[in-house]
Amino acid sequence: MISVLPVEGLPEIREGDDLGALISRAVALEDADVVVVAQKAVSKAEGRVVRLDEVVPGEQARALAGERDPRHTQAILDESVRVVRERAGFIIGEARHGFVCGSAGVDASNAPEQGTLVLLPLDPDASAERLRARLREPDGGQVGVVVSDSFGRAWRLGTTDVAIGTAGIRVLLDLQGSVDPAGYELHATQIAVADEIAAAAELAMRKLARVPAAVVRGLDVAGEGSAQELVMPAERDLFR
Amino acid sequence: MISVLPVEGLPEIREGDDLGALISRAVALEDADVVVVAQKAVSKAEGRVVRLDEVVPGEQARALAGERDPRHTQAILDESVRVVRERAGFIIGEARHGFVCGSAGVDASNAPEQGTLVLLPLDPDASAERLRARLREPDGGQVGVVVSDSFGRAWRLGTTDVAIGTAGIRVLLDLQGSVDPAGYELHATQIAVADEIAAAAELAMRKLARVPAAVVRGLDVAGEGSAQELVMPAERDLFR
Numbered sequence: 151m152i153s154v155l156p157v158e159g160l161p162e163i164r165e166g167d168d169l170g171a172l173i174s175r176a177v178a179l180e181d182a183d184v185v186v187v188a189q190k191a192v193s194k195a196e197g198r199v200v201r202l203d204e205v206v207p208g209e210q211a212r213a214l215a216g217e218r219d220p221r222h223t224q225a226i227l228d229e230s231v232r233v234v235r236e237r238a239g240f241i242i243g244e245a246r247h248g249f250v251c252g253s254a255g256v257d258a259s260n261a262p263e264q265g266t267l268v269l270l271p272l273d274p275d276a277s278a279e280r281l282r283a284r285l286r287e288p289d290g291g292q293v294g295v296v297v298s299d300s301f302g303r304a305w306r307l308g309t310t311d312v313a314i315g316t317a318g319i320r321v322l323l324d325l326q327g328s329v330d331p332a333g334y335e336l337h338a339t340q341i342a343v344a345d346e347i348a349a350a351a352e353l354a355m356r357k358l359a360r361v362p363a364a365v366v367r368g369l370d371v372a373g374e375g376s377a378q379e380l381v382m383p384a385e386r387d388l389f390r
Numbered sequence: 391m392i393s394v395l396p397v398e399g400l401p402e403i404r405e406g407d408d409l410g411a412l413i414s415r416a417v418a419l420e421d422a423d424v425v426v427v428a429q430k431a432v433s434k435a436e437g438r439v440v441r442l443d444e445v446v447p448g449e450q451a452r453a454l455a456g457e458r459d460p461r462h463t464q465a466i467l468d469e470s471v472r473v474v475r476e477r478a479g480f481i482i483g484e485a486r487h488g489f490v491c492g493s494a495g496v497d498a499s500n501a502p503e504q505g506t507l508v509l510l511p512l513d514p515d516a517s518a519e520r521l522r523a524r525l526r527e528p529d530g531g532q533v534g535v536v537v538s539d540s541f542g543r544a545w546r547l548g549t550t551d552v553a554i555g556t557a558g559i560r561v562l563l564d565l566q567g568s569v570d571p572a573g574y575e576l577h578a579t580q581i582a583v584a585d586e587i588a589a590a591a592e593l594a595m596r597k598l599a600r601v602p603a604a605v606v607r608g609l610d611v612a613g614e615g616s617a618q619e620l621v622m623p624a625e626r627d628l629f630r
Binding site: 151152153154155156235237242249250259300303304305306307308309310311312322339340341342343345346347349350352353354366369379380381382383387388389 | 391392393394395396475477482489490499540543544545546547548549550551552561562579580581582583585586587589590592593594606609619620621622623627628629
């Protein structure tokens, strides 16, 4: 059985907060637990926030803004290494880490205050590793960490939470070379288990109730891995 | 807390099997449980299988087949209302239900025998509804059903399980009009909760061990909904 436990009772996260220590005080971790932390909380603790009144919109931002504040659009462009699609003020951007998502991860919702925008962590794998170093791990046991964010998808409505940073877990479970019971080789099957862990955690998080972390218990995914493994290499990307 | 319980001890599924009754014998359901059943099992029970030796490849199939058996490619084309992308024998197709996925859902792995291909159910919502009608629901309680499949994603490596058919649950949780603690209206947030349920279930299923179903317990998603709500309408689709 797998359990997903919300981490309740956390305070509103502010810049400089020791998020790992706060989570350790709120929940007793067990061996092989995976702690999933919402990107918004990680970014706030890391101070990855910009004030709109510090952003000067350029020509491209004014052209693409639509009904949006052009400073908001400029912040999105500043976070994008590539604009993948844009329409009516909505931008799908490739962020510095290779992740493709709406507004390149720039988000005004659940920001610290009106007039601020929360950005993705600069290096979400490093964020996960730092969090892991601050979690009180069980005696003789180790835990994994996933930094998650809510991404839209091509062809499907609604967001699902995915992994943008990981530490201490395998990210892709590779079934290549396995043989199913009929003898058919599963040569194309890699499961994005880190994304499925993020999605499972979201079910317990309930965004509006300020539960920015959950523990997924009962998995067997301890190991080494980087969320960068989830980024489709350009040469295999049919949707550039 | 949310729990994900694998449904163990099911036999190999064959055409005509009463999958709902088999699951009911294997697990005691509780009120508000969501039963997730892998598409492969549903399709086999429904006889949605073709034999390669019954498929005659046409000109397009021979042109697109690459190193694949052109009869296999023909089966994919037969299941596609639109070829979204193709490269080197790999086809991303839009299936009759609007779902966009690799090979339009046609799959040789875990097929009943060599030389056969498993197709998606003709109407996965109806499959979910039929399954639900055959599940032994708890006294005074009701359960939901998700038919899940493993889909690849644009820009991200690896598959995650998503919902292709549902019964008795809300599919998209709509946060539109909600206001976050800073007063920012969450006007763009819909969570694809049915997809997250499918992903959570996959974590417990373990493909090679023949566990084609799992129960997700502890959710609050009972209601009406169709997996068709997850299909991005053409006019909003930036990746046609």
